[in-house]
Amino acid sequence: MKYEYWFAQIPHLSDRKKYLLREYMGTAESIFYIEETKLKKIKFLNEKDANTIIRAKKAVDLGTLLSNLKKKSIRFIPWFSEEFPKKLHEIPDPPYAIYVKGNMPEETNGAAAIVGARQCTAYGEKYALEYGEKLAQCGISIISGLARGIDGLGHRGALMGNGDTYAVLGCGADICYPREHIGLYTDILERGGGIISEFSPGTPPVPHNFPKRNRIISGLSDMVLIMEAREKSGSLITADMALEQGRDVYALPGPVDSVLSRGCNQLIRQGAGILLTPEILLEELGFSSFITGAKIDKNKKVLETKENMVYSRLCPYPKNLSQLAGETSLTAGELLEQLVSLELKGYIKEISKNYYVTL
Amino acid sequence: MSFSTVLSASIQGLEVGFVNVEADVSNGLPAFHMVGYLSSEVKEAAERVRTAIRNSGLDYPAKKTVINLSPATVRKRGAAFDLPIAVSILVSLGQITEKSVRKTLVIGELGLDGCIQKVPGILPIVLEARDAGIPVCIVPKANAPEGALVKGIDVIGVRNLAEAFGFLSGTIRLEPELYPEDKMHVYTNGLPDYSDIQGQKTVKRAVEVAVAGGHNLLLVGPPGSGKSMAAKRIPGIFPVMTLEESMEVTKIYSIMGQVDKEAPLVRQRPFRSVHHTSTKAALIGGGLIPAPGEISLAHGGVLFLDELPEFQRAVLEVLREPLEEHQIRITRTHGSYVFPANFILVAAMNPCACGCYPDLERCTCTPGQIQNYLGKISQPFLDRMDICIEAPKVNYEELSGGNEEESSSKIRERVCRARNIQNARYAGTGIVTNAMLGVKELDKYCTLGKRESKLMEQAFTSLRLTARTYHKILKVSRTIADLDGAETIQEKHIKEAIGYRAMDKKYWGR
Numbered sequence: 005m006k007y008e009y010w011f012a013q014i015p016h017l018s019d020r021k022k023y024l025l026r027e028y029m030g031t032a033e034s035i036f037y038i039e040e041t042k043l044k045k046i047k048f049l050n051e052k053d054a055n056t057i058i059r060a061k062k063a064v065d066l067g068t069l070l071s072n073l074k075k076k077s078i079r080f081i082p083w084f085s086e087e088f089p090k091k092l093h094e095i096p097d098p099p100y101a102i103y104v105k106g107n108m109p110e111e112t113n114g115a116a117a118i119v120g121a122r123q124c125t126a127y128g129e130k131y132a133l134e135y136g137e138k139l140a141q142c143g144i145s146i147i148s149g150l151a152r153g154i155d156g157l158g159h160r161g162a163l164m165g166n167g168d169t170y171a172v173l174g175c176g177a178d179i180c181y182p183r184e185h186i187g188l189y190t191d192i193l194e195r196g197g198g199i200i201s202e203f204s205p206g207t208p209p210v211p212h213n214f215p216k217r218n219r220i221i222s223g224l225s226d227m228v229l230i231m232e233a234r235e236k237s238g239s240l241i242t243a244d245m246a247l248e249q250g251r252d253v254y255a256l257p258g259p260v261d262s263v264l265s266r267g268c269n270q271l272i273r274q275g276a277g278i279l280l281t282p283e284i285l286l287e288e289l290g291f292s293s294f295i296t297g298a299k300i301d302k303n304k305k306v307l308e309t310k311e312n313m314v315y316s317r318l319c320p321y322p323k324n325l326s327q328l329a330g331e332t333s334l335t336a337g338e339l340l341e342q343l344v345s346l347e348l349k350g351y352i353k354e355i356s357k358n359y360y361v362t363l
Numbered sequence: 364m365s366f367s368t369v370l371s372a373s374i375q376g377l378e379v380g381f382v383n384v385e386a387d388v389s390n391g392l393p394a395f396h397m398v399g400y401l402s403s404e405v406k407e408a409a410e411r412v413r414t415a416i417r418n419s420g421l422d423y424p425a426k427k428t429v430i431n432l433s434p435a436t437v438r439k440r441g442a443a444f445d446l447p448i449a450v451s452i453l454v455s456l457g458q459i460t461e462k463s464v465r466k467t468l469v470i471g472e473l474g475l476d477g478c479i480q481k482v483p484g485i486l487p488i489v490l491e492a493r494d495a496g497i498p499v500c501i502v503p504k505a506n507a508p509e510g511a512l513v514k515g516i517d518v519i520g521v522r523n524l525a526e527a528f529g530f531l532s533g534t535i536r537l538e539p540e541l542y543p544e545d546k547m548h549v550y551t552n553g554l555p556d557y558s559d560i561q562g563q564k565t566v567k568r569a570v571e572v573a574v575a576g577g578h579n580l581l582l583v584g585p586p587g588s589g590k591s592m593a594a595k596r597i598p599g600i601f602p603v604m605t606l607e608e609s610m611e612v613t614k615i616y617s618i619m620g621q622v623d624k625e626a627p628l629v630r631q632r633p634f635r636s637v638h639h640t641s642t643k644a645a646l647i648g649g650g651l652i653p654a655p656g657e658i659s660l661a662h663g664g665v666l667f668l669d670e671l672p673e674f675q676r677a678v679l680e681v682l683r684e685p686l687e688e689h690q691i692r693i694t695r696t697h698g699s700y701v702f703p704a705n706f707i708l709v710a711a712m713n714p715c716a717c718g719c720y721p722d723l724e725r726c727t728c729t730p731g732q733i734q735n736y737l738g739k740i741s742q743p744f745l746d747r748m749d750i751c752i753e754a755p756k757v758n759y760e761e762l763s764g765g766n767e768e769e770s771s772s773k774i775r776e777r778v779c780r781a782r783n784i785q786n787a788r789y790a791g792t793g794i795v796t797n798a799m800l801g802v803k804e805l806d807k808y809c810t811l812g813k814r815e816s817k818l819m820e821q822a823f824t825s826l827r828l829t830a831r832t833y834h835k836i837l838k839v840s841r842t843i844a845d846l847d848g849a850e851t852i853q854e855k856h857i858k859e860a861i862g863y864r865a866m867d868k869k870y871w872g873r
Contacts, residue, residue, distance in 0.1 A: 123723060123730055152730055182731070263724045322721045325565045326755035336568035337843070340862030341855045348821055348861075356714055356721045357583040357866050358565070358753030 006069050007032040009080050012101040013204035014060040017053055019100040023083070024048050036061060076178045078205050079104045091115075095223040095249045099202035102220075105177045106198035109170050109224060114289065115145040117221045117246075118161070119239050120154030120231035121264055126353065126361040127320035128154055128232030128264060131256055131279070135229055136161020136169070138282035142291045145170060147225045149217065150185055150192075150199075154231045154239075159188055162197075169197045172224065174217040175209035177201040200224070215241050222246035229279060230255045233267030240267050243276070254279050262321060307351075310334070314342040315362070318352055322359040365389050367454035367461055370468045371447040372491065373439055374484040374618055376653055376693075376700030379491035383433045384444060384469075386451035391427035399432030402440045411442075411473045412449045419477035419524040421458065428452060438652060438697075443482040446471035446501070449524055450531065459531045468492045469527075471503045477524035481505035483620030486613055486627075489513045501527060509617060509627040511540035512610070543627060554599045554631065558770040559592075562761030566593050569752035569863060571774050574600050575781035576842025577796030579686065579708040579747060581671070581865060584754030585718040590711035591636075593754065594667045597709060598632040599771040602779045604663065611703065612663045615655050633664035633706075639673040643681050653693040653700045658685050661706040671712040672739040679744050682708070686747050689799065705795075710748065712740075749798060749835045751865040781845040797841045802834060809837045811852060818854055822861055836860045 011032035146162035150171035162169035233239035254277035258265020507520025517539035529535030648656035719726040840860035
């Protein structure tokens with residue numbers, strides 16, 4: 005196994021060439037012990053590739069290679085392994101190997117990816133949590149990228165729904181990126197989920213890794229739910245890859261003038277599924293028994309006239325005090341008073357100084 | 364008479380110390396010695412004094428001169444001893460009678476031609492002299508209006524050494540400087556007015572509450588939203604300074620040599636705008652013998668820190684103590700100095716580095732960058748800002764609206780009413796404004812009814828308040844109640860105060 009691991013983690017050698025070479029040679033061990041002159045004669049390897057392999061051979065300390073993995077409790081799963089997810093065999097450019105900390109998603113369960121913008125609005129935040137939770141409650145695994153914003157909230161929602169959730173990283177599985185999600189990282193592991201990466205342990209989170217890992221997020225999933233995305237964003241790359249891989253793409257519609265919903269709305273225009281409620285989505289997936297009573301309509305709760313006047317002016321997108329003052333004709337003092345009582349009653353939230361959103 | 368002594372004074376921090384300038388002129392090898400723990404600018408007086416005496420047409424024979432400035436243990440600094448040294452020599456030489464300088468305080472810097480230059484610190488020195496029962500002070504003519512602010516002492520302004528000599532020897536009659544009655548009125552015209560600002564009513568309201576209760580104010584808003592404009596107008600809505608307040612502030616300006624000759628008494632509340640490159644010493648005061656810093660120059664008025672996150676963190680942290688104590692104590696090995704520093708701190712900042720958050724369409728910052736930007740200000744410092752308000756970007760209708768906006772004097776009336784209520788309530792306690800209430804006084808003056816306490820309890824848990832923010836909210840709601848003319852704090856006052864609380868950075872920008 006150590007030869008296989010050594011071969012899998014050679015940098016600067018494409019996955020395709022690794023496949024070809026291993027098919028050609030049979031095992032990684034024979035690649036390790038091949039003579040240099042023979043290696044250089046192999047047709048599909050150029051001079052540079054051969055040198056890369058030779059250099060990797062010289063640099064490696066085979067003795068400690070596997071114990072490092074063990075110490076970090078990371079499993080090495082190459083493509084020919086039994087454990088390698090079947091879903092990844094289906095995709096056009098599967099990774100040569102994956103590294104897993106914790107568990108892998110159960111093949112029999114459905115899996116959904118929840119992805120979207122890092123810098124999301126309260127609107128995206130709310131639905132990422134809600135879809136994560138409701139889908140996880142039905143036993144669907146939630147796959148995402150542990151990033152800030154929607155990704156993290158998707159994981160969080162799944163944990164709230166007591167479901168399994170799996171994070172696919174753009175760095176080694178032993179590195180938590182972004183740092184501030186360390187709590188989420190450990191929670192995912194503690195709750196029986198897993199951290200998955202195609203990059204060998206210790207790989208730093210460099211930018212060009214992220215688009216690559218997106219194909220694994222969609223690859224491991226049966227469907228991809230996009231909560232909020234700008235017009236040109238990583239989330240749309242994930243959507244493209246999902247389509248290429250034959251996964252279903254769903255997008256959460258949003259106001260046409262919200263930059264963060266433009267990507268989603270565009271997807272819907274191109275024919276992506278519309279996320280109306282988690283219940284409708286679950287019904288489509290055959291979880292009809294799940295549908296419960298209608299959600300409590302917050303507007304129906306008793307609000308005083310002035311409170312209602314202010315609340316009706318708010319939306320999930322931030323509005324500031326002066327905008328509201330212009331719209332309601334209340335004095336500054338009165339307006340603040342209403343906003344604070346709405347905040348204390350839990351209808352709205354102050355997301356930045358004097359910017360309010362509905363919950 | 365070969366020995367003589369003349370009274371002068373020096374400033375140590377804010378304190379005035381009398382200094383006896385002694386001169387002894389005797390036969391011997393011609394020489395000029397100066398002793399008495401002098402800094403180099405005092406030692407250099409030797410050349411100035413000798414030349415000035417000669418250039419004033421007075422006789423200075425080649426004799427041995429010894430000058431002593433006592434008490435010898437106090438460090439003497441500055442050029443203000445030139446004139447007393449010259450006078451003392453002239454007395455020793457017998458050109459002025461000893462009687463004429465008795466009970467007279469002399470101060471001033473000499474030029475080589477004998478002219479007398481202005482010196483800092485005249486007002487506190489004259490005040491101290493009057494309190495010590497000294498009837499006459501001879502000061503530079505340029506400083507005379509400032510000295511004349513003190514009643515009950517004759518302040519004689521002199522232009523040059525010859526004039527001082529003439530006055531002391533009785534050949535010239537000089538009248539004491541008159542109390543500048545006509546210059547005591549308040550200069551409110553020319554002050555910027557709130558009617559210049561279109562819209563922004565939320566900001567104006569927050570400013571009104573801040574001034575009414577003496578609360579610190581943080582303005583958050585995108586560039587060009589008029590934060591500085593709003594801040595500059597704050598002194599205009601303060602209650603008019605009383606004479607005592609004016610004297611206190613003028614004393615500080617006098618020590619820094621910043622008194623205006625035309626209008627000696629500071630009648631307008633100070634507005635000190637500090638640049639973000641300022642050092643700790645510039646802000647709180649410093650030096651070997653500490654001089655007051657910006658926070659003391661802002662005493663009784665406003666200290667404005669624009670671009671708050673750009674300030675060095677250590678510089679902001681030194682403000683924490685004066686913000687609580689309303690004074691600053693600077694300690695050196697030879698003693699400690701207390702400067703008053705009772706000011707309203709007004710700070711302005713952008714919500715993120717590009718200034719556009721939370722407008723995600725325009726904001727180019729990542730959540731990490733926003734946190735990083737806010738991280739430059741410590742939470743304890745943020746907690747000391749009682750009122751935090753967003754200054755929104757102005758839209759075109761507001762800008763071009765041409766609406767009749769409320770003038771500063773209208774706002775000032777309301778502020779004064781609230782201040783009067785506070786003065787009556789805190790009479791005799793040493794407390795002036797609601798912001799100065801301590802935790803113990805809060806129980807006494809900010810009692811809450813049943814519903815109000817329940818509201819506070821709810822707010823405390825659901826908004827994750829700290830003890831400090833809890834107290835700040837109480838104080839601000841007391842002020843809002845005072846503005847409302849309400850005896851007790853009501854729910855609506857508390858709610859408004861909660862709306863002004865400084866954001867907890869942790870939940871800012873998520």
